[in-house]
Amino acid sequence: MDFSLNDDQQRLIATARKFTKEKIIPVAQKLDEHGTFPSEICKEGWELGLMNGEVPQEYGGLGLSTLDHVLMQEEINFGCAGIGTTLAGNNLAAMPLILAGTEEQKKNYLGQLTDSCSFAAYACSEPDAGSDVAGMRTTVRKVGDEWILNGIKRWITNGAYANWYTTFARTGDATDRHKGITCFVVPRDLPGVSVGRKEDKLGQRASNTCDIIYEDVKLTKAHLVGAEGQGFKVAMKTFDRSRPWIAAGATGIMRRALEECTKYATERKAFGQAIGQFQAIQFMLADMAMKYEATRLLMLKAAWNIGQGKLDAIESAYAKAFGADSAMQVATDAVQIFGGYGYTKEYPVEKLMRDAKLLQIYEGTSQIQRMVIGRSLIAAASAGV
Amino acid sequence: MKILVTIKRVEDYESKIKVKPDGTWIVTDGVNYRANPFDEIAVEEALRLRDANMPSEVIAVSVGSELSVNEIRSALAMGADKGILVKQAGWVDSDAVARCLQKVIEREKPDLVLMGKQAVDVDDNVTGQLLAEYLGWGQATFASKHESLESAEEKAKKPGVKLAADKASVEVIREIDGGLETLSVKLPAIVTVDLRLNVPRYASLPNIMKAKKKPVEELDPKALGVDVTPKVKVLKVEPPPARAAGIKVPDVAALVQKLHSDAKVI
Ligand SMILES: Cc1cc2nc3c(=O)[nH]c(=O)nc-3n(C[C@H](O)[C@H](O)[C@H](O)COP(=O)(O)OP(=O)(O)OC[C@H]3O[C@@H](n4cnc5c(N)ncnc54)[C@H](O)[C@@H]3O)c2cc1C
Numbered sequence: 247m248d249f250s251l252n253d254d255q256q257r258l259i260a261t262a263r264k265f266t267k268e269k270i271i272p273v274a275q276k277l278d279e280h281g282t283f284p285s286e287i288c289k290e291g292w293e294l295g296l297m298n299g300e301v302p303q304e305y306g307g308l309g310l311s312t313l314d315h316v317l318m319q320e321e322i323n324f325g326c327a328g329i330g331t332t333l334a335g336n337n338l339a340a341m342p343l344i345l346a347g348t349e350e351q352k353k354n355y356l357g358q359l360t361d362s363c364s365f366a367a368y369a370c371s372e373p374d375a376g377s378d379v380a381g382m383r384t385t386v387r388k389v390g391d392e393w394i395l396n397g398i399k400r401w402i403t404n405g406a407y408a409n410w411y412t413t414f415a416r417t418g419d420a421t422d423r424h425k426g427i428t429c430f431v432v433p434r435d436l437p438g439v440s441v442g443r444k445e446d447k448l449g450q451r452a453s454n455t456c457d458i459i460y461e462d463v464k465l466t467k468a469h470l471v472g473a474e475g476q477g478f479k480v481a482m483k484t485f486d487r488s489r490p491w492i493a494a495g496a497t498g499i500m501r502r503a504l505e506e507c508t509k510y511a512t513e514r515k516a517f518g519q520a521i522g523q524f525q526a527i528q529f530m531l532a533d534m535a536m537k538y539e540a541t542r543l544l545m546l547k548a549a550w551n552i553g554q555g556k557l558d559a560i561e562s563a564y565a566k567a568f569g570a571d572s573a574m575q576v577a578t579d580a581v582q583i584f585g586g587y588g589y590t591k592e593y594p595v596e597k598l599m600r601d602a603k604l605l606q607i608y609e610g611t612s613q614i615q616r617m618v619i620g621r622s623l624i625a626a627a628s629a630g631v
Numbered sequence: 632m633k634i635l636v637t638i639k640r641v642e643d644y645e646s647k648i649k650v651k652p653d654g655t656w657i658v659t660d661g662v663n664y665r666a667n668p669f670d671e672i673a674v675e676e677a678l679r680l681r682d683a684n685m686p687s688e689v690i691a692v693s694v695g696s697e698l699s700v701n702e703i704r705s706a707l708a709m710g711a712d713k714g715i716l717v718k719q720a721g722w723v724d725s726d727a728v729a730r731c732l733q734k735v736i737e738r739e740k741p742d743l744v745l746m747g748k749q750a751v752d753v754d755d756n757v758t759g760q761l762l763a764e765y766l767g768w769g770q771a772t773f774a775s776k777h778e779s780l781e782s783a784e785e786k787a788k789k790p791g792v793k794l795a796a797d798k799a800s801v802e803v804i805r806e807i808d809g810g811l812e813t814l815s816v817k818l819p820a821i822v823t824v825d826l827r828l829n830v831p832r833y834a835s836l837p838n839i840m841k842a843k844k845k846p847v848e849e850l851d852p853k854a855l856g857v858d859v860t861p862k863v864k865v866l867k868v869e870p871p872p873a874r875a876a877g878i879k880v881p882d883v884a885a886l887v888q889k890l891h892s893d894a895k896v897i
Contacts (some may be wrong), residue, residue: 257708
């Protein structure tokens with residue numbers, strides 16, 4: 247057992263922390279207020295290697311382990327979870343290609359991400375199918391050697407800025423459920439691809455979220471990622487790897503909440519003393535700190551597991567669900583500790599609360615994580631393991 | 632062009648520094664360490680000069696304990712090409728540092744040596760000057776520039792220390808009392824840098840990963856023929872006097888009265 251971080255990891259954290267302090271925190275509130283996409287920050291972050299961490303070195307990426315990546319993400323999310331989501335987006339779009347793409351696809355599409363600061367998006371959810379991935383309606387019809395893609399994808403992160411979309415669509419019958427889903431890489435410049443409305447969100451407002459519309463988009467075999475009918479599996483394997491990133495969003499938000507609150511609690515006075523002297527406040531701070539520490543351990547364990555080649559859906563689900571729910575609770579308590587000031591935009595904690603909420607929704611809601619965990623427990627018990 | 636740049640491991644200025652109860656030194660437990668900020672500016676300048684005058688090489692040198700390898704690695708992670716550690720545990724005074732550097736420089740024969748104007752731990756501001764003297768080289772201290780740190784030149788990472796067309800000298804703009812002075816210094820030379828010369832770059836993740844593979848050589852002061860016995864002895868360390876608490880005045884009249892009779896500023 248060894249909890250120490252190596253030299254590289256400490257340096258990577260130092261760079262991400264400095265970048266967060268100097269480049270993200272000073273502008274986060276303004277970008278949030280106006281829902282402005284953080285183009286400048288992405289450009290600088292891309293140069294520093296903060297954007298395509300998990301893209302393998304063969305394709306110009308850094309080939310970071312999930313562990314390195316979550317350590318870096320925690321630092322970014324300390325400054326702004328909306329920017330954290332934006333910077334992580336390419337990794338999510340890239341993962342199905344890393345896992346199942348052809349050499350040609352990896353060279354071309356992953357190469358685009360690492361050649362210059364550009365974006366890609368992961369397009370799975372639909373207006374009528376979020377949690378229920380197998381219920382998706384976007385269809386791909388085979389016509390000779392080609393496929394014709396039709397449908398609408400909703401809540402697509404970085405959708406308006408992406409040059410290509412890792413798209414999941416139905417190649418089989420609706421009754422095939424998850425067996426009929428296939429993954430494609432869809433370049434934005436193909437005829438029939440368009441960007442729909444942009445969402446006006448509660449939190450993480452600097453991140454871009456919008457509809458992607460496919461109307462009779464012609465695809466060829468070159469766009470097929472993995473085998474036909476294997477899309478659902480690819481999507482799930484991707485989530486097993488990406489869910490620890492959401493836990494990193496949670497640790498970032500919680501560490502920020504703790505830092506803001508401990509400082510405020512020693513400054514703000516009520517009834518003749520600093521509010522940090524009240525046991526009620528101390529207990530809240532203690533619970534916040536415990537939740538942060540516990541999430542961090544779950545996150546590190548899930549990430550470490552992935553690094554060991556022991557991809558375990560349940561570990562990633564633990565970290566994601568516990569982290570997201572903890573971050574929501576901690577951010578809500580942070581607003582409570584700040585009292586009336588916490589409810590205003592004069593202080594950063596109300597943004598933490600708005601930003602944290604998304605962690606419980608995207609990449610599988612907290613309920614869906616519990617389903618993954620619960621099913622896995624029951625399956626193990628039934629199998630007599 | 633071969634550029635040698637020095638980097639010192641110092642107490643992090645964001646750490647809370649406490650003086651030992653017996654007044655012999657500071658409490659080092661729980662203190663974070665980092666590269667001297669002025670040295671980081673020197674590294675940045677060295678990298679800009681290198682990139683503007685390829686082929687060139689930047690060597691980062693530290694004199695200190697084995698832990699100083701960390702700060703050398705920081706310079707390598709910023710982009711320096713290789714490192715040299717003159718390993719000496721314990722307190723090394725500025726004169727001994729200058730003498731160690733002299734030996735390294737006689738061996739490496741750089742065209743230019745860039746150094747922080749001082750280290751933020753003991754604030755001596757003498758190592759560069761001593762080194763120039765021992766080597767018999769020209770020196771320009773407190774290098775700065777006309778352009779602001781928000782200027783387009785700065786954003787384009789243009790060097791503020793400029794190599795002459797014939798590569799025989801550098802032009803250095805120095806910060807002096809109440810203004811700037813421009814000097815031309817014949818190479819090889821020692822240049823020490825001030826705060827407003829540049830904004831040091833971040834260690835990028837690709838560079839952090841490359842830094843691992845860059846060589847760091849270790850040297851022993853004795854083998855270099857340098858006696859590092861300190862010539863300067865620290866007699867006593869004292870914390871600055873504690874600041875008295877502020878006071879609240881009831882009205883403007885009281886404020887004026889206080890400013891006049893107590894603070895004696897009006
Ligand atoms: C800002 C933002 C960014 C996003 N980015 C992306 C992206 O880049 N790519 C992408 O593909 N998607 C993205 N999403 C979509 C996101 O993954 C979905 O919103 C999420 O999976 C939930 O789906 P839904 O919204 O359809 O909710 P629903 O599935 O309709 O769920 C509604 C409620 O019912 C619960 N529920 C559903 N099924 C069950 C069940 N079986 N048992 C118990 N409870 C259940 C849910 O937990 C939830 O509380 C994003 C969403 C947001 C808000």
